[in-house]
Amino acid sequence: xxxxxxxNQRTGYIDTGGFHGRFRSGExxxxxxxxxxxxxxxxxxxxxxxxxxxFLALEESDLPAHIKKIPEDQLDExxxxxxxxxxxxxxxxxxxxxxxxxxxxxxxxxxxRNNPDIFNDINNDGVWFNGRKSEEELDAGWLEYWLTNEExxxxxxxxxxxxxxxxxxxxx
Numbered sequence: 001x002x003x004x005x006x007x008n009q010r011t012g013y014i015d016t017g018g019f020h021g022r023f024r025s026g027e028x029x030x031x032x033x034x035x036x037x038x039x040x041x042x043x044x045x046x047x048x049x050x051x052x053x054x055f056l057a058l059e060e061s062d063l064p065a066h067i068k069k070i071p072e073d074q075l076d077e078x079x080x081x082x083x084x085x086x087x088x089x090x091x092x093x094x095x096x097x098x099x100x101x102x103x104x105x106x107x108x109x110x111x112x113r114n115n116p117d118i119f120n121d122i123n124n125d126g127v128w129f130n131g132r133k134s135e136e137e138l139d140a141g142w143l144e145y146w147l148t149n150e151e152x153x154x155x156x157x158x159x160x161x162x163x164x165x166x167x168x169x170x171x172x
Contacts, residue, residue: 005030006041018084018091021048034083043080050084051093069098085155089170097161104156107167109147111156118156119143121165 002014014031021043032042043049078100084091085103094101112118122143146169147154157166 002031004033004036006032006036006045009033011035015083017086019043019046019048019050020052021046037083038081040081049079050082051079051091070095070100071098074099087155087170092155092168094157094159094166094168096157096159096164096166099160101157101159101166104158107147107154107156109144112143112147112154112167118165122167 001010001012003010004014011033013034015034015037019032019042030046036042036045037050078093082100085105093103112122146152151171152169155168155170157168158164159166
């Protein structure tokens with residue numbers, strides 16, 4: 001059982017990826033327990049973050065309008081206290097109702113097909129591909145084609161406030 005590099009405890013749960021911080025030269029990525037991620041001690045100890053947004057380096061006046069409306073405590077939680085999901089194309093975290101959405105996980109066509117709420121939300125708002133909104137008209141056949149192909153995966157999110165489902169699809 002791996003030991004958390006922050007609290008030095010063996011918890012049985014360890015996150016080992018998706019962190020950007022300062023490690024000693026040549027030192028491999030250190031494992032973190034979920035508790036040290038959630039309380040911010042992992043990001044603090046290694047002066048790093050789990051989720052990066054290119055706009056974080058911009059001046060306040062240059063921030064996109066939808067980001068300016070996110071409460072600072074929510075943005076801090078997402079960046080410094082939320083583990084990143086694994087993605088080859090780079091993580092794209094949805095913002096809806098001026099808040100970061102809940103990441104529900106990877107999904108395929110069968111899960112969407114069997115849940116009309118998910119399908120209707122996705123069909124009404126479009127699907128995102130590698131973080132860019134699709135302008136194409138969607139139908140069940142189109143979604144099935146994209147999400148049954150082994151070279152593609154969908155990442156499903158849900159708005160914390162209104163409950164709307166959002167989907168980002170990318171190549172694996």
